[in-house]
Amino acid sequence: MPGFVIEYNRRSRDYRVTTFDGEGGHREAFERRLELEADREDTNIEIVSLTSDSLDTVKKTHSRYFAGRELLAAI
Amino acid sequence: MDRRWPWTNGQLKRLSAHVREGTKPAEGLPPYNDVMAFYDNIAAEVQTEIRQLDFTPLLGDGPVEVTSRAKTIDTLRQKLMKYPAQHIHTVQDVAGVRFEAEMSTEQQDGVVSAIAGLYGAQPDDVKDYREESHSGYRAVHIWLRLPARVEVQVRTHLQGLWANVYESAADVLGRGIRYEELPDDESAKRIVVGMQQISTEQIVQMEKNRNLRDRLTLAVAEGHIDASLAPVRAGRRSATAKAEDKLSILNNEYMSHELHLRQELTTLKEMFDGITANGED
Numbered sequence: 001m002p003g004f005v006i007e008y009n010r011r012s013r014d015y016r017v018t019t020f021d022g023e024g025g026h027r028e029a030f031e032r033r034l035e036l037e038a039d040r041e042d043t044n045i046e047i048v049s050l051t052s053d054s055l056d057t058v059k060k061t062h063s064r065y066f067a068g069r070e071l072l073a074a075i
Numbered sequence: 076m077d078r079r080w081p082w083t084n085g086q087l088k089r090l091s092a093h094v095r096e097g098t099k100p101a102e103g104l105p106p107y108n109d110v111m112a113f114y115d116n117i118a119a120e121v122q123t124e125i126r127q128l129d130f131t132p133l134l135g136d137g138p139v140e141v142t143s144r145a146k147t148i149d150t151l152r153q154k155l156m157k158y159p160a161q162h163i164h165t166v167q168d169v170a171g172v173r174f175e176a177e178m179s180t181e182q183q184d185g186v187v188s189a190i191a192g193l194y195g196a197q198p199d200d201v202k203d204y205r206e207e208s209h210s211g212y213r214a215v216h217i218w219l220r221l222p223a224r225v226e227v228q229v230r231t232h233l234q235g236l237w238a239n240v241y242e243s244a245a246d247v248l249g250r251g252i253r254y255e256e257l258p259d260d261e262s263a264k265r266i267v268v269g270m271q272q273i274s275t276e277q278i279v280q281m282e283k284n285r286n287l288r289d290r291l292t293l294a295v296a297e298g299h300i301d302a303s304l305a306p307v308r309a310g311r312r313s314a315t316a317k318a319e320d321k322l323s324i325l326n327n328e329y330m331s332h333e334l335h336l337r338q339e340l341t342t343l344k345e346m347f348d349g350i351t352a353n354g355e356d
Contacts, residue, residue: 013348026115026143030111034111037148049115050142050143050144051115051118051144052140052143053141061140061173062142063236064239064243067243067345068348
C-alpha cells in the first residue's frame, strides 16, 4: 500500500509530503520517517509516515497537517 | 506478516525507559527502529483487513477513508512521560488505524460492530467516547490485541473535522488542552470551552437529528408511518403526506445546521492556523 511521509512544522505550519507508491510503499515511507527522525534537529518539526490508498484520504483523515504552505525543499 | 511478538516484555520495558529519557538503548535491547517497524506493519495489516470488509450495505456507495500509522517518537515519548507506569507494549495506540466516513452515529455503531466482530473484540474493548468525551473529543475506539496492541478509531466526518480543528487549536493554545487542561489566559480558556461545547452539545444534537431524519426516511420509504406524525383518523394518504412534509423540514434543517457548523469549524481552523503562520504563538 502507498505510504506518505509528512514533515510538518508545528510553528510555521509549513509541510512537505513525500509519496512512496506501490505495494511496499508504506514500508519505504516508514524507513524514510526513521531516517528523518534520526537526523532531525528542530523538534518543532513533526515527522510522520501514514499508510493509505491515496494522499486525498490522508488529507481528510489528518487534515491538520495540510493547513500551511506546501514546500518542495526540506523544511 | 509474522504476527509473533519477537521481544520479551522486560526488553520492551527497558527500551521504554530509554525512549522516555531520550537516551540510546543499551546493548542487547531490541532496536527502536525494529520495534516501531513491527507496529507500523501490524497497523497496515489491520488497515488492509478492515478495507476488505464490505461496508456498502451499511454506508451505501459513499467513500470510506482508512489510514494507519505508528506513533511518532514525540507522541510516544510524551505518552510514556505522562504515564510513567506504561511501557511501549502497554500503550494502546502505538499502532493506530483511523476510519472515517460520512455516516450517522447509528451507522457508526454498525461499523464498530463489523470491525470488532472481525477481530473477536469484546464489549469492554470498545471505548465509546461519544457520551463520555475526553476534552470534547468524541469517537469510538476499538482496542485490539493481536498480540501487539492496535487502536482503531472510528469517526464520523463531523467528529473527525472537530478533532482536527481541536488539534490545530492545541498547536496554538498548548497540547495540554487534549488532556483536560485549560489555558491560564481567560480568552483562550473561553475558546477552548466553546470548542468543547461545539462537540458535546451542537454536534451531539445534530447527530440526534440525523438519526431521527434517517429513521423517518426509512419509515416513509417502507410505508410505516409513526402514529405521532398523523392522527389515527387521518387517511393513509394524508398520514404519508404529513410524514413527507416533516421529513422535508427535518432534512432542510439538518442540512442547514450541518453547513453552518462546518463553516464555523473551518473558520476556527483558519484562525488557529493563521495565528501560528503569523508567528504569534
